[in-house]
Each structure stands twice: as C-alpha cells, then as structure tokens.
Amino acid sequence: MTETLAEPVAVDGRRPPPQLFRDLRTSADGLGAREAARRLTVYGPNELSRRRGRSWPAELLAQFTQPLAVLLMVAAVLAWFGGTPALALAVVAVIPLNAGFAFVQERQAERAVEALAAYLPATARALRDGLLAEVPARELVPGDVIEIAEGDRICADSRLIEGDLSVDLSALNGESVPAGRAADAEVVPGPLLEARELIFSGTACVAGQGRAVIIHTGMHSEIGRIAALSQRGRTDPSPLERQVRRATWIIAIAAVAAGAAFLPIGVVAGLGWAAAISFAIGLIVANVPEGLLPTITLALAAGVRELARDGAVVKRLSAVETLGATTVVCTDKTGTLTENRMRVTRLWLPGAEIEAGDPRGRRLAVAAARCTTARESGDGTAGGTGDPTERALLRLAADLGAPVHAADRDRERGALYAFDARLKRMSTLDGDLVHTKGAVESVLPLCIGVLAADGTTGALSDAARASLSAAVDRYAATGLRVLAVATRQVPAPPADRTAAERDLLLLGLIAMVDPPRTGVAEAVAAAHHAGIRVHVITGDYGPTAAEIARQVGIGGDGRRIVTGDQLDRMTEAELDELLAVPGEIVFARSSPEGKLRICEALRAGGQIVAMTGDGVNDAPALRHADIGVAMGRSGTDVAREAATMVLTDDNFATIVRAVDAGRRVFDNVRKFVLYIFAHAVPEIVPFLIFAMSGGAVPLPLTVLQILAIDLGTETLPALALGREPAEPGLMDRPPRPPGQGVIDRRLLLRAWGLLGVVSAVLVTAGYFWALWRAGWHPGAGLSGGDYRRATTMTFAGIVACQIGTAFAARTDHASLRSIGLFSNRLLLAGIAFELVFAAVLIYLPPLQPIFSTAALGPAELAFLLPFPLIVWAADEVYRWRGRRTRPRGTLGSAPKSSTARG
Numbered sequence: 050m051t052e053t054l055a056e057p058v059a060v061d062g063r064r065p066p067p068q069l070f071r072d073l074r075t076s077a078d079g080l081g082a083r084e085a086a087r088r089l090t091v092y093g094p095n096e097l098s099r100r101r102g103r104s105w106p107a108e109l110l111a112q113f114t115q116p117l118a119v120l121l122m123v124a125a126v127l128a129w130f131g132g133t134p135a136l137a138l139a140v141v142a143v144i145p146l147n148a149g150f151a152f153v154q155e156r157q158a159e160r161a162v163e164a165l166a167a168y169l170p171a172t173a174r175a176l177r178d179g180l181l182a183e184v185p186a187r188e189l190v191p192g193d194v195i196e197i198a199e200g201d202r203i204c205a206d207s208r209l210i211e212g213d214l215s216v217d218l219s220a221l222n223g224e225s226v227p228a229g230r231a232a233d234a235e236v237v238p239g240p241l242l243e244a245r246e247l248i249f250s251g252t253a254c255v256a257g258q259g260r261a262v263i264i265h266t267g268m269h270s271e272i273g274r275i276a277a278l279s280q281r282g283r284t285d286p287s288p289l290e291r292q293v294r295r296a297t298w299i300i301a302i303a304a305v306a307a308g309a310a311f312l313p314i315g316v317v318a319g320l321g322w323a324a325a326i327s328f329a330i331g332l333i334v335a336n337v338p339e340g341l342l343p344t345i346t347l348a349l350a351a352g353v354r355e356l357a358r359d360g361a362v363v364k365r366l367s368a369v370e371t372l373g374a375t376t377v378v379c380t381d382k383t384g385t386l387t388e389n390r391m392r393v394t395r396l397w398l399p400g401a402e403i404e405a406g407d408p409r410g411r412r413l414a415v416a417a418a419r420c421t422t423a424r425e426s427g428d429g430t431a432g433g434t435g436d437p438t439e440r441a442l443l444r445l446a447a448d449l450g451a452p453v454h455a456a457d458r459d460r461e462r463g464a465l466y467a468f469d470a471r472l473k474r475m476s477t478l479d480g481d482l483v484h485t486k487g488a489v490e491s492v493l494p495l496c497i498g499v500l501a502a503d504g505t506t507g508a509l510s511d512a513a514r515a516s517l518s519a520a521v522d523r524y525a526a527t528g529l530r531v532l533a534v535a536t537r538q539v540p541a542p543p544a545d546r547t548a549a550e551r552d553l554l555l556l557g558l559i560a561m562v563d564p565p566r567t568g569v570a571e572a573v574a575a576a577h578h579a580g581i582r583v584h585v586i587t588g589d590y591g592p593t594a595a596e597i598a599r600q601v602g603i604g605g606d607g608r609r610i611v612t613g614d615q616l617d618r619m620t621e622a623e624l625d626e627l628l629a630v631p632g633e634i635v636f637a638r639s640s641p642e643g644k645l646r647i648c649e650a651l652r653a654g655g656q657i658v659a660m661t662g663d664g665v666n667d668a669p670a671l672r673h674a675d676i677g678v679a680m681g682r683s684g685t686d687v688a689r690e691a692a693t694m695v696l697t698d699d700n701f702a703t704i705v706r707a708v709d710a711g712r713r714v715f716d717n718v719r720k721f722v723l724y725i726f727a728h729a730v731p732e733i734v735p736f737l738i739f740a741m742s743g744g745a746v747p748l749p750l751t752v753l754q755i756l757a758i759d760l761g762t763e764t765l766p767a768l769a770l771g772r773e774p775a776e777p778g779l780m781d782r783p784p785r786p787p788g789q790g791v792i793d794r795r796l797l798l799r800a801w802g803l804l805g806v807v808s809a810v811l812v813t814a815g816y817f818w819a820l821w822r823a824g825w826h827p828g829a830g831l832s833g834g835d836y837r838r839a840t841t842m843t844f845a846g847i848v849a850c851q852i853g854t855a856f857a858a859r860t861d862h863a864s865l866r867s868i869g870l871f872s873n874r875l876l877l878a879g880i881a882f883e884l885v886f887a888a889v890l891i892y893l894p895p896l897q898p899i900f901s902t903a904a905l906g907p908a909e910l911a912f913l914l915p916f917p918l919i920v921w922a923a924d925e926v927y928r929w930r931g932r933r934t935r936p937r938g939t940l941g942s943a944p945k946s947s948t949a950r951g
C-alpha cells in the first residue's frame with residue numbers, strides 16, 4: 050500500500066465508522082501485520098515520552114542544598130574564620146564527596162524502580178491479518194482494531210465499533226463514577242471526553258465488552274496531550290525514610306549541641322579559641338550521619354531489584370519495608386493457591402451422574418460452552434485466551450464431539466450478560482435460547498424445572514434437589530469447583546438481564562478440578578513459621594475452598610468457613626471479634642465489598658495486611674491493604690494498577706518469598722545503622738577525657754582523624770552490611786510489631802551501651818598505653834612524635850574496633866558461626882579497603898603531618914590485634930544471652946514443629 054495516510058491528528062474520530070475506516074485506511078477486520086509494522090515506523094511507538102523527573106544536574110544540585118549539606122557548609126565557613134583553613138578545606142572536600150555519593154545511590158534506586166516497567170509489559174488484543182492476537186501495547190497503531198473487555202486498560206484513543214462498555218475515566222477527568230460508552234451511541238456535539246462513542250488511552254474498562262478502531266496513539270492521544278497528568282508525582286517518603294530522617298535530625302541536633310558545649314569547655318581546658326572551634330566542628334561533622342539516608346534508599350532498591358527477579362514486582366521502594374512487617378495474608382484461591390488449570394471431571398444430570406467423557410453430557414456441555422467468552426485454540430491445549438473455567442467448558446464440549454467455535458458463538462449471540470462477581474453467574478442469548486451458568490446457589494433459585502438429557506422436562510422435585518445437593522457436597526468435599534447450567538427457550542429477545550434469567554430449566558452440574566500449585570503447601574508452612582496468618586477470600590463455594598485450604602495446610606485444625614451472606618449480616622464488632630480469634634478463616638462466596646470490609650477490619654485491629662485480588666472490583670481492597678497484590682498473568686489491568694505488588698508468576702509462594710526479602714532488607718538497614726552508630730562513643734570519649742581532665746591529658750584524637758574514619762574507613766563496610774544475606778531463623782520469628790521503628794531502644798543500647806563502650810575502653814587503653822610508653826605522666830609535656838604515635842593508636846584502635854563491630858553487626862541474634870565468617874564477601878572487601886585506607890594514612894609520610902599520624906611498630910600493632918576479637922566476642926556473648934532468654938517462633942496459631950534456634 051503506497052497511499053499516504055492522513056495525519057492521525059487530522060482524523061476526526063467523531064465521524065461514523067464507515068468514514069472513519071476510510072480516513073484511517075482500515076476496516077472492521079483491522080490491519081495486516083505488515084501494514085501495522087509500516088505505520089509503527091510512521092507514527093512511532095504507542096508510548097508517552099517520559100517527562101524526566103528532574104534533569105541530573107538539578108538533582109545533583111539538590112544534594113548540595115540538603116539541610117545537612119548546608120550544615121557542613123556552615124561548619125566549613127566557621128572553620129575558615131576560626132583560623133583552621135586545613136579543616137575548612139577538608140570539610141569542603143567532604144561536601145561534594147557526600148553529595149556525589151548520595152546522588153549516585155539515589156539514581157541507582159530510581160533506575161531500579163524504572164526498570165520494573167520492563168517486567169510488566171502492557172499488551173492489547175488486536176486484529177492483525179484478521180486474527181485476534183496479543184500485541185504489545187507500544188506496537189499499536191492508528192487503524193488497528195482492538196478488543197476490549199472488562200478489566201482491560203485502554204491503550205489508545207479509539208472509537209467503539211461494536212459493543213457497550215463502562216469506562217473509568219478518572220485518570221483523565223478525575224471522575225470516579227464509571228461512564229457508559231457504546232458503539233451505536235448517537236453522536237452529539239460537545240466536549241471530546243464526553244463523546245459516548247469514544248474511549249481514551251489511560252482509562253480502563255470496568256464492565257462490558259467491545260471492539261474499537263484506534264484513532265490516536267502515543268503522544269497524539271488525549272492523555273499524551275495532558276501527559277503531565279499521567280506522570281506520577283514524587284512518592285511520599287516511606288515510614289522507614291521518615292524515621293531515619295527524624296533520627297538523623299535528632300543526632301545532628303545533638304551533635305551541634307555537643308559541639309557548642311565543647312567550645313567553652315575546650316577553651317577553659319586550655320585550648321585556644323581556634324583549636325576549640327575546630328574540635329567543636331570536628332564533633333559536629335563526625336556525628337552527623339549524612340550518608341545514612343541514601344544508603345537506606347540503596348538497600349531498599351537492591352531489595353526491589355531482587356524481588357523482581359523472584360517474580361514480585363514492587364511499585365514503591367517503601368513497600369519492601371512494609372512487606373517485612375506483614376502479619377496477615379488474605380489470598381484468593383483460584384490461580385493463587387491453585388493452578389488455575391481447570392479440567393472437568395464429573396457431570397451431574399437430572400437422574401444420572403456421569404464421567405466427563407460420557408456422551409450423555411453433550412447437551413449440558415454445549416449449553417455451558419455457548420455461555421462463554423473465552424477462546425480455545427484449535428488443538429485445545431495452549432494458545433487460548435480468557436477465563437480458565439470457560440476454557441475447560443470449551444474443551445469439554447470439544448471432547449464430547451460438539452466443539453463450539455468462538456467465532457460462530459460470537460456471531461450467533463444475541464445478548465451477553467457478563468459474569469458478575471456479585472451475582473456469580475453469566476448468561477447469553479443464543480438464537481432463541483438463554484444459557485445461564487454460575488454458582489449453584491445463584492442459578493438454582495432461577496430454575497423452575499429440569500431438562501433431562503433425553504429432552505424431557507420435569508419438575509425440580511424434592512428427590513432431584515436432594516440428589517443435587519448431595520452431589521454438590523460430594524464434589525466440594527474433594528475440592529472440585531461446581532457450576533450449575535440452565536437454559537430456556539424465549540419467544541422474543543428478553544428486555545434485560547432480569548427478564549432473561551428467569552423460569553430456567555436446569556441442565557445439570559459440571560464439576561472440575563483445579564489442583565493446588567506445587568510449592569504452595571510449603572509456602573503456607575513457611576508463613577505459619579513466620580507468625581503470619583493466611584485467610585482465604587474466595588468467590589468459590591465454602592466446602593470447595595475449605596478443602597483446597599486443607600490441602601495446602603491453611604487453617605490447621607482451626608479452620609472456619611464464613612460465607613458472604615454471613616459476613617454481610619455481621620456487625621463491625623462481630624467481624625472484629627471473629628478476626629481477633631486465633632485461627633484461619635475461609636471467606637467463601639465473598640463479594641468485593643466483603644473483601645474491603647475484611648481488609649479494613651484487619652487493619653483497624655493493627656494488622657499489616659497483604660491482600661491479593663485480580664478483578665476490577667478488587668481494586669478498592671487492593672488500594673486499601675498495606676500491600677495490595679495483583680496477579681501479573683491472570684489479573685486485570687485495573688487490579689494491577691491498584692496494587693502495590695504484582696506477581697509475575699501469580700504464585701502464593703512468591704508472596705511469602707517477598708515477605709522474607711522485606712524482612713531481610715529491614716534487618717540489614719538496622720545492621721548498618723548499628724555499625725554507624727557504634728563508632729560515636731569511641732570518638733566522643735577521647736574528647737570527654739580531654740575536657741574533663743581540664744586539658745591535663747592531651748587530646749587523643751584529631752579532627753581530621755575523625756573525618757578519615759567517618760567518611761573514609763567506615764563507608765564500604767557499612768554498604769556491605771546492607772547486602773548481608775538473610776539471617777538464619779529470619780522466617781521463624783514473629784513479624785515485627787507494627788509500631789517498631791528501625792531505630793529502637795535495643796539497637797541504641799547495643800550500639801552505644803555495648804559495642805560503643807567496649808570500643809571506647811579499648812581505644813582509651815591503647816592511647817594511655819602509648820602515652821605510658823612515651824614516659825608521659827599527667828601534666829607533663831610530650832614530644833611531637835610521641836604525641837602523634839599516641840593519637841595514631843586512638844585512630845587505629847577505633848578502626849580495629851569497628852572491624853569487630855562489623856562482624857558483630859552481621860547478625861541480630863544468631864551466632865557468627867551459624868552464618869559463616871566468609872559468607873559476606875562484600876564485607877570482607879570493605880574491611881580490606883578499611884585496612885588499606887588506614888594504613889595509607891598511618892604509613893605514607895606526606896599524609897602523616899596532615900592527619901597527625903606516625904608509623905606504628907610491631908608492639909603497637911600487637912596491642913591492637915585483639916581489639917576486633919574482643920569487641921566481637923562481647924557482642925557474641927550478648928547475642929548468646931539474648932537467644933537463651935528470648936525464645937523465638939512462639940507466636941501464631943498454626944501448628945509448628947519446634948524450630949532450630951539460630
């Protein structure tokens with residue numbers, strides 16, 4: 050085709066379909082694959098060109114205007130005017146170093162989140178060469194004919210040419226009430242967004258089904274024009290970030306206060322003003338934990354990246370942290386606990402119960418297969434689309450020698466009353482026959498009789514009802530899903546759904562298996578070990594769901610079934626009470642509203658809730674849960690958008706793995722916070738000794754030495770702690786209490802009270818030992834060389850102690866032996882760097898005068914050698930005692946074998 054196309058912007062989408070087809074050089078059968086490829090090069094991919102958040106120079110600049118950076122600048126200015134230009138220069142050098150570091154880390158984190166988009170490719174169903182195919186949304190072009198069904202995201206501005214839809218336009222106009230759209234709507238002039246025949250990119254179909262021809266794609270679409278609207282704003286800081294920011298500030302203020310307090314003390318103790326100011330600044334600079342926040346962001350980003358590799362795409366960094374605190378998982382059944390691969394096994398007909406292969410079931414099978422919207426590929430194995438339940442019905446009909454072809458079915462269909470999760474049934478009008486299928490409780494009340502396999506009709510006798518309900522119970526007890534199928538002949542097309550779904554004749558029941566997924570039982574056991582409760586919220590029948598729950602180990606012996614009706618009748622107080630009792634619950638025949646209520650009640654009870662969902666109606670519950678979990682494969686686009694986490698493999702086990710990862714990331718943040726906080730004590734104590742001795746003891750540590758530790762030797766080991774593998778027993782302990790912050794009393798006690806104090810004692814001992822060796826006594830003077838050797842002992846002592854601290858910080862309660870000395874290679878590299886860095890400052894002659902260092906001899910090194918061991922051993926004893934007094938894995942309701950302790 051060589052004709053040039055009209056510019057897509059010039060096409061008037063409000064013309065009737067025949068003219069529109071002409072303008073767009075297409076037809077109701079869509080485009081050919083080759084023409085589509087050609088148009089793709091002309092119009093470009095169907096994407097919104099990303100408005101970059103901020104350009105990198107702006108972002109880098111922002112790092113320099115952070116309050117803490119400003120604090121450092123003020124310190125530099127003070128140092129300059131205080132007469133210590135060397136210190137001023139050192140501090141000035143620190144600022145870009147820090148800013149650069151933070152900038153790189155934040156960029157990396159951002160990139161990790163951006164890369165997630167690649168894990169969730171958006172697709173659409175388009176007609177190409179006359180066949181319906183799954184096409185990446187970015188390859189859609191004007192002229193393509195797409196099919197849209199409930200739950201789909203609309204990927205391009207299009208005109209409906211077939212069907213009725215209800216669309217959620219909130220992304221475009223903020224209106225949350227869905228609007229009706231129809232192919233045959235009358236064209237009335239008015240605002241484009243209100244045109245009843247048009248649908249727009251970025252909106253979602255919440256009900257109905259139809260076909261549409263694409264008019265505009267990418268940046269030519271309405272949403273492209275108002276692209277700013279679709280760009281997500283800056284995400285709120287996570288609770289973790291907020292906590293750390295607060296802690297950073299508290300520490301910064303404390304450091305400034307300590308520095309200010311030191312000033313007069315220093316002067317009184319005999320330091321000149323200049324020296325006193327320089328020390329005060331040193332204290333401040335040393336103790337402000339500038340690097341903490343970016344390091345945490347990076348740890349979260351690493352967690353997000355790992356999760357994505359594991360099949361869980363998390364949309365917000367902070368979700369990683371929330372995941373770790375999860376106390377309750379509410380999961381649906383079909384597809385998450387089970388394989389979502391249905392196979393019909395048994396049929397119940399009025400008067401007979403037969404195997405799926407029995408030809409007597411043909412009429413029932415055909416009726417059910419006509420009442421579907423799914424498609425099954427020719428060979429009946431792979432390549433079909435749509436609801437697995439319906440595909441099982443299509444296969445059943447085919448196996449019985451009466452295949453129902455999707456194209457014929459759709460052509461002959463007079464009306465479709467789509468599956469409604471509340472009604473739990475759907476119906477179609479095929480010629481003069483209404484076909485209805487759905488949950489037994491939903492269909493049976495609409496029936497006035499039965500239609501036997503031989504074509505005779507009869508009453509729904511008590512005997513028939515008894516036999517039917519016995520069959521339902523029997524099927525459900527083995528975990529089979531049961532559908533009732535009914536039919537009716539109508540003289541004229543019914544006016545609406547209610548008119549169609551009445552006076553039906555029951556054809557029979559269809560029972561199908563959907564076996565539990567492999568690995569789910571293990572994942573449920575792991576969740577129980579971790580003190581996490583698992584409730585099932587399903588649309589399916591109670592006993593069926595309960596049996597599947599039993600098979601995967603949910604509920605142990607305390608499993609209860611609560612039906613949707615029972616839930617609706619419960620007051621809030623009753624629901625709270627129900628959820629407060631230990632044990633796990635199967636919520637059967639649940640409605641989307643019920644799901645939302647359960648979620649709210651659990652959260653009100655202080656639980657951290659992860660909730661799965663896949664339907665359009667699940668979106669509110671997904672948004673409300675702490676972690677909304679949508680299915681990447683079977684879920685609707687609407688659910689995926691509402692969720693915080695999308696499972697690319699739809700597997701329950703992945704949720705548990707994500708909780709595991711969340712816990713690990715949270716733990717690791719605590720590890721490096723512990724490590725960074727611990728060095729404050731041995732750095733401050735020397736100043737206190739100097740001040741309290743009134744200057745009789747020479748200052749044990751210089752300002753530049755402090756800076757060398759905080760901004761040099763410490764950095765890499767701290768980063769490496771953020772990548773520590775999971776501690777043994779991580780998933781054997783109960784979830785952390787929801788209110789527990791990352792920095793709690795226990796952490797501070799361990800950092801300052803234990804690791805800090807032990808280090809301070811050792812470091813001070815090293816300093817005084819060096820003084821003693823130099824023949825010093827209180828009040829006596831000291832030669833420059835001897836003084837430098839003594840301060841070097843303090844400096845090297847702190848470095849040595851921090852090596853011990855690093856190993857101690859690797860676990861929260863487990864022994865170092867249980868995780869292995871060499872299991873964190875990054876940390877070993879970090880410590881090697883730390884040692885080389887310290888050695889350079891101590892032994893490189895040009896640096897010695899700057900950092901007031903002197904080469905240490907074998908005796909001094911021998912003195913320092915046990916430092917790491919002593920610090921580590923002290924903490925090892927502390928953790929050992931903790932393990933003895935704090936038994937783990939004692940929470941939760943589920944039966945559990947006693948677990949190994951650390």
Ligand SMILES: Nc1ncnc2c1ncn2[C@@H]1O[C@H](COP(=O)(O)OP(=O)(O)OP(=O)(O)O)[C@@H](O)[C@H]1O
Pocket residue numbers: 381382383384436438439468470473474475486487488489530531532586587588589590
């Ligand atoms: N395509 C369908 N047509 C008619 N009825 C259906 C269809 N799919 C499901 N049903 C009926 O509606 C009930 C609820 O289905 P729904 O899809 O809400 O939940 P589910 O798939 O059984 O479970 P879950 O909520 O765990 O995914 C089913 O038990 C079945 O009886």
